[in-house]
Amino acid sequence: MKFVDEAYIDIAAGDGGNGCVSFRHEKYKEFGGPNGGDGGRGGHVFAVADPNLNTLVDFRYARRHEAKRGEHGMGSDMFGAAGADITLKMPVGTIITDAETGEVLYELLTPGEVITIAKGGDGGFGNMRFKSAINRAPRQKTPGWPGEKKNLKLELKVLADVGLLGMPNAGKSTFITAVSNARPKIADYPFTTLHPNLGVVRVGPEQSFVVADIPGLIEGASEGAGLGHQFLRHLQRTRLLLHIVDLAPFDDAVDPVAQAKAIVNELKKYDQQLYNKPRWLVLNKLDMVPADEREARVKDFVKRFKWKGPVFEISALTREGCEPLIHAIFRHVQSEQRIENDPVEVDPRFAKDAPV
Numbered sequence: 001m002k003f004v005d006e007a008y009i010d011i012a013a014g015d016g017g018n019g020c021v022s023f024r025h026e027k028y029k030e031f032g033g034p035n036g037g038d039g040g041r042g043g044h045v046f047a048v049a050d051p052n053l054n055t056l057v058d059f060r061y062a063r064r065h066e067a068k069r070g071e072h073g074m075g076s077d078m079f080g081a082a083g084a085d086i087t088l089k090m091p092v093g094t095i096i097t098d099a100e101t102g103e104v105l106y107e108l109l110t111p112g113e114v115i116t117i118a119k120g121g122d123g124g125f126g127n128m129r130f131k132s133a134i135n136r137a138p139r140q141k142t143p144g145w146p147g148e149k150k151n152l153k154l155e156l157k158v159l160a161d162v163g164l165l166g167m168p169n170a171g172k173s174t175f176i177t178a179v180s181n182a183r184p185k186i187a188d189y190p191f192t193t194l195h196p197n198l199g200v201v202r203v204g205p206e207q208s209f210v211v212a213d214i215p216g217l218i219e220g221a222s223e224g225a226g227l228g229h230q231f232l233r234h235l236q237r238t239r240l241l242l243h244i245v246d247l248a249p250f251d252d253a254v255d256p257v258a259q260a261k262a263i264v265n266e267l268k269k270y271d272q273q274l275y276n277k278p279r280w281l282v283l284n285k286l287d288m289v290p291a292d293e294r295e296a297r298v299k300d301f302v303k304r305f306k307w308k309g310p311v312f313e314i315s316a317l318t319r320e321g322c323e324p325l326i327h328a329i330f331r332h333v334q335s336e337q338r339i340e341n342d343p344v345e346v347d348p349r350f351a352k353d354a355p356v
Helices: 057-061 172-179 228-237 256-270 294-305 322-341
Strands: 002-012 045-050 064-066 086-091 095-098 104-107 114-118 149-159 162-165 197-204 207-213 240-246 279-284 311-313
Touching (some): 002 057, 057 197, 064 086, 086 149, 104 114, 162 172, 172 197, 172 207, 172 279, 172 322, 197 322, 240 322, 256 294, 279 294, 311 322
Parallel strands (some): 162 240, 240 279, 279 311
Antiparallel strands (some): 002 149, 045 114, 095 104, 095 149
16 A cells, blocks of 8 residues: 655754964973964764664654754864764655755665765865965864755655454544544544545654555455455555454444444455455544443454454544553564565664654
8 A cells, every 4th residue: 555655854964163273382492393283074964774763754743853063173173073963864765855856865775774855065274284385374264065955855655554343333543543644524424434544643753654554445345345345455454454343333223343244355355465454443433422331342243253363442523442452463563574675774872762
């Protein structure tokens, strides 16, 4: 399920430090000569392909990235220190484009790959650089060179980590709105979702996963009934399926267990491999069930559905139960990523827990 995750950032490498004009002032040395040092180099901006990341969501919250400038030169032949570099961790597959010209500058294709996306400016020369046989007391110096500044567009063609399954009006769109940055159309009638929606769920700093919502399935979807069958193929590369069930349908004649079994049958008919994917049961709309009836209704559903896998009870509308579900999903996706990326060796300087 290929979508494009985008982010725009401004980066600035550090300016070089200025050179220094200084002369020796030592006892018994009347003409000590120049001793002004050069300025330090400005910090570079690096990008590293981190296999532990799969979205650009963190760059939407931090657009400006600046490296430190170099220190100025000083007397006594002392050069300024170089400015500190910064390293931006990006997912493997990120395309870095000049936001103004549209020119593709770099592509991060290999885990652990490191590129320099902005070079720091060189330090200026101190007056000791200008000493010569005919100019023994130079007072010239040069300022530091400016570091590179760029406006960049980051693009990542991402695959959904998690796919949502369910009947129309089961609450899938409400769920993806509650946990991610996606804003699909939501209404109190079935078939509100007409095309797939993609959302990035941010769990913490540099911790996120991608969830996809497809139009609701109905009985006969594998043969082409309804809309969902057109998009079932998009779920074939997901790592996890969430089967969302409306536990409190408006029509009392509707049996949630029968609807859930119909979805499972459609999966099995459509693709055995998709049917065998890890699948969790998410019982939604608990806010519409009286508190004293919830436990009995959940137990009755699980028993009649003959479900032995993970079960989560939530209300997407009030976000009740969503937080534990999000963290459980993230742990599952992370474990799947480790299996896929093993063995991946990343430069220890740019490891996930290394200081930037």
